[in-house]
Amino acid sequence: MENSNPNQQRRLELEKYFDARGPFAYLRLVQMKRAWKQSNRRELTWWESTYIPSVVSGIWLTSKHFFHNLSLHILHVFGLFKDVPAAVTFQYPEKPRPLALRSRTRHRLTKREDGSPRCVACMMCETVCPARCIEITAAEHPDPNIEKYPAEFILDLGKCVYCGFCVEVCPEDAIRMDTGKLNIAEYSRENMIYDKKRLMEE
Amino acid sequence: MPNLTIDGKKIEVPAGTTIIQAADKLGIDIPRYCYHPALPVAGNCRICMVEVEKQAKLQIACYTPVAEGMVVKTTSPKVLEARKTVLEFLLVNHPVDCPVCDQAGECKLQDYYMEHGQYDSRLADVKVKKEKKAFSIGPTVMLDQERCILCTRCVRFADNITKTSEFGVFDRGDHSQLDVYPGKQLDNKYSGNVVDICPVGALTDKDFRFKCRVWYLDKTNSICPGCSMGCNITVEWDKTRPHQHKKARVMRLKPRLNPDVNDYWMCDVGRYDYHFIDENRIQYPQLKDELISWGKAIGTLAQTIKPLQDAGRMDRIGIIASAKLTNEDLFVIRKLFKDTLKISQVDFRVGEKPGDSDNFLIKADKNPNTAGALAILGDSQPDAQAIIAKAKQGQIDLLYVFGHDLVKLFGKDTVEQIYKNVKLFVFQCSNINDTCGYAHLILPSSVYAEKEGTFTNCQQRVQRIWPAFFPLGDSKGDWEILSLLSEQLGAPIKYRGSQEVFKDIAGTMSAFSQMSYEKIADQGMVLKK
Numbered sequence: 001m002e003n004s005n006p007n008q009q010r011r012l013e014l015e016k017y018f019d020a021r022g023p024f025a026y027l028r029l030v031q032m033k034r035a036w037k038q039s040n041r042r043e044l045t046w047w048e049s050t051y052i053p054s055v056v057s058g059i060w061l062t063s064k065h066f067f068h069n070l071s072l073h074i075l076h077v078f079g080l081f082k083d084v085p086a087a088v089t090f091q092y093p094e095k096p097r098p099l100a101l102r103s104r105t106r107h108r109l110t111k112r113e114d115g116s117p118r119c120v121a122c123m124m125c126e127t128v129c130p131a132r133c134i135e136i137t138a139a140e141h142p143d144p145n146i147e148k149y150p151a152e153f154i155l156d157l158g159k160c161v162y163c164g165f166c167v168e169v170c171p172e173d174a175i176r177m178d179t180g181k182l183n184i185a186e187y188s189r190e191n192m193i194y195d196k197k198r199l200m201e202e
Numbered sequence: 203m204p205n206l207t208i209d210g211k212k213i214e215v216p217a218g219t220t221i222i223q224a225a226d227k228l229g230i231d232i233p234r235y236c237y238h239p240a241l242p243v244a245g246n247c248r249i250c251m252v253e254v255e256k257q258a259k260l261q262i263a264c265y266t267p268v269a270e271g272m273v274v275k276t277t278s279p280k281v282l283e284a285r286k287t288v289l290e291f292l293l294v295n296h297p298v299d300c301p302v303c304d305q306a307g308e309c310k311l312q313d314y315y316m317e318h319g320q321y322d323s324r325l326a327d328v329k330v331k332k333e334k335k336a337f338s339i340g341p342t343v344m345l346d347q348e349r350c351i352l353c354t355r356c357v358r359f360a361d362n363i364t365k366t367s368e369f370g371v372f373d374r375g376d377h378s379q380l381d382v383y384p385g386k387q388l389d390n391k392y393s394g395n396v397v398d399i400c401p402v403g404a405l406t407d408k409d410f411r412f413k414c415r416v417w418y419l420d421k422t423n424s425i426c427p428g429c430s431m432g433c434n435i436t437v438e439w440d441k442t443r444p445h446q447h448k449k450a451r452v453m454r455l456k457p458r459l460n461p462d463v464n465d466y467w468m469c470d471v472g473r474y475d476y477h478f479i480d481e482n483r484i485q486y487p488q489l490k491d492e493l494i495s496w497g498k499a500i501g502t503l504a505q506t507i508k509p510l511q512d513a514g515r516m517d518r519i520g521i522i523a524s525a526k527l528t529n530e531d532l533f534v535i536r537k538l539f540k541d542t543l544k545i546s547q548v549d550f551r552v553g554e555k556p557g558d559s560d561n562f563l564i565k566a567d568k569n570p571n572t573a574g575a576l577a578i579l580g581d582s583q584p585d586a587q588a589i590i591a592k593a594k595q596g597q598i599d600l601l602y603v604f605g606h607d608l609v610k611l612f613g614k615d616t617v618e619q620i621y622k623n624v625k626l627f628v629f630q631c632s633n634i635n636d637t638c639g640y641a642h643l644i645l646p647s648s649v650y651a652e653k654e655g656t657f658t659n660c661q662q663r664v665q666r667i668w669p670a671f672f673p674l675g676d677s678k679g680d681w682e683i684l685s686l687l688s689e690q691l692g693a694p695i696k697y698r699g700s701q702e703v704f705k706d707i708a709g710t711m712s713a714f715s716q717m718s719y720e721k722i723a724d725q726g727m728v729l730k731k
Contacts, residue, residue, distance in 0.1 A: 120301050120302045121302075135445040138412040138446070140412060144334065144337065
């Protein structure tokens with residue numbers, strides 16, 4: 001009875017073939033869904049198989065945006081419709097796009113007046129970090145009023161997910177994500193690992 | 203025996219019991235700073251105030267004796283308001299430097315603030331600063347007077363438990379501060395305990411200071427292997443942040459309550475003697491400067507035993523067990539060497555010099571399981587010293603030593619002669635020591651924190667140890683190594699785990715009868731006479 005539905009039957013067959021349990025179960029599930037989609041693909045009609053409707057609708061969409069933006073830019077020149085934004089192209093690597101003030105960019109460690117890090121190695125950021133990219137080694141500070149300081153502060157940008165939790169949790173305002181640097185690309189993973197010295201350079 | 207009601211629950215307790223003790227019996231938690239069950243009552247922190255019906259004022263639970271028909275309320279609005287106010291007073295001059303404080307995470311100020319405080323600060327003045335922030339008051343402990351709430355637990359500990367009276371509270375009002383007496387240092391043998399009893403971060407452990415945050419720690423119950431007292435401890439370890447402490451796993455040891463053995467305390471020697479778990483370990487089997495596999499190591503050993511076994515020359519094998527091994531290890535030694543292979547020269551008494559001792563927790567016998575070794579291996583002749591003497595004269599072909607540093611015990615010359623005269627000198631140990639240099643075959647064994655088993659202390663109490671983590675490198679538990687050897691010798695002694703070994707012990711040895719891991723649990727069981 002329940003297997004009379006052809007879709008249901010195919011589903012059961014697929015589940016038999018793609019066992020959604022055991023190791024890599026998730027990957028297998030994805031595979032299963034993909035196969036499911038492919039096996040359910042609709043046959044094209046004769047008109048559709050000429051591809052004329054798809055080509056026309058594509059040209060229509062592109063032209064719509066082109067003329068919309070073109071007319072808006074012309075109107076902007078005459079000071080009209082200024083509050084309706086028109087699409088702009090940024091010449092990115094040569095001219096970086098302006099960042100919002102609160103956007104989260106590469107981290108830095110803030111300094112005390114004497115140039116030492118404000119960080120007291122309380123391990124809050126290390127604890128809260130969901131990517132486990134911060135590794136702090138604490139040590140005894142010679143000044144008993146500071147007591148604790150980070151002997152080493154390692155931040156692996158290769159692992160970092162830029163969630164900003166470390167900044168939010170810091171009780172000393174010692175770590176900030178306001179350098180405005182986003183174009184962090186390196187040829188090796190090791191170079192993505194920032195130590196205390198690198199994080200304190202602006 | 204007065205009857206009283208606490209929060210609607212009825213209980214009958216002996217006369218002279220205080221309200222806090224009765225509440226503890228009922229499982230009702232009353233906040234406390236100065237009260238500690240093992241110390242005399244001071245009644246100065248005032249956080250434990252409760253409402254007693256028909257009494258106009260709130261009473262402190264730690265110093266009010268129970269009376270017949272008493273009705274106590276511990277969560278009435280009046281009590282909660284009092285707790286909040288007391289906490290506000292205690293925190294007036296507290297620096298709230300939790301980010302740099304080692305106590306953060308296990309601090310009672312933090313706990314009770316989250317539970318009962320939650321007020322906004324009303325302090326308009328500047329907090330009173332002390333002259334010095336954190337300073338050393340002895341070889342093991344740092345003091346921070348600003349964090350201190352003057353509960354005087356440490357003062358009473360030094361006055362009543364160690365009777366060394368190092369601490370005092372000086373000056374008055376908000377200038378009063380805790381300190382050691384001028385010219386004195388906190389250097390008694392139990393100084394580490396003041397860190398445990400300090401409810402705030404005023405006293406911190408130099409050994410643990412800044413090493414690891416307490417919320418990273420995992421805890422495993424264990425027994426201190428430092429001496430035959432067998433103090434109950436908790437091994438606190440961390441494997442998630444190896445960068446913080448040079449890949450060491452054990453961060454600190456803390457005493458665990460056992461009223462029959464160590465109460466709440468442990469000595470400093472035991473407390474700080476845990477570095478051997480991670481440092482200086484033998485990690486792989488070694489045959490004359492060459493690292494080998496377990497298969498080859500056990501094979502070499504079996505090849506030496508077999509010809510002797512065939513020729514019936516078991517008197518040319520000497521086994522020196524150790525009282526540092528667990529009951530399970532010793533039982534498998536007995537079963538394999540004494541019962542199966544019929545070797546008569548099996549003993550553990552190497553004649554170590556007795557260490558220092560006192561009449562509290564430190565015992566002269568520095569082995570955790572001497573009583574267990576005597577119960578299992580017996581005091582048969584010849585003893586280990588005689589076996590060593592025989593080995594020195596070349597009357598022994600195979601000498602199998604468990605853990606003893608022979609160079610330290612018998613001198614370099616003796617061990618050198620053993621190295622020359624014995625065909626195979628097997629040394630099974632967890633840490634590198636001088637004797638390793640003279641052994642032909644070195645077998646790495648795991649330390650107590652990596653093993654499951656039992657120790658029998660000087661009171662004949664059998665106590666359990668639990669494995670905290672996997673053995674380092676290729677090291678194995680002592681009885682597991684012997685189990686491998688027994689398979690190679692064709693007389694397999696197979697167990698699925700330490701629990702099964704212990705079942706076998708309980709089944710075969712009268713002293714251990716009716717014992718099991720479940721019954722021993724975390725408080726131990728006394729051996730039968």
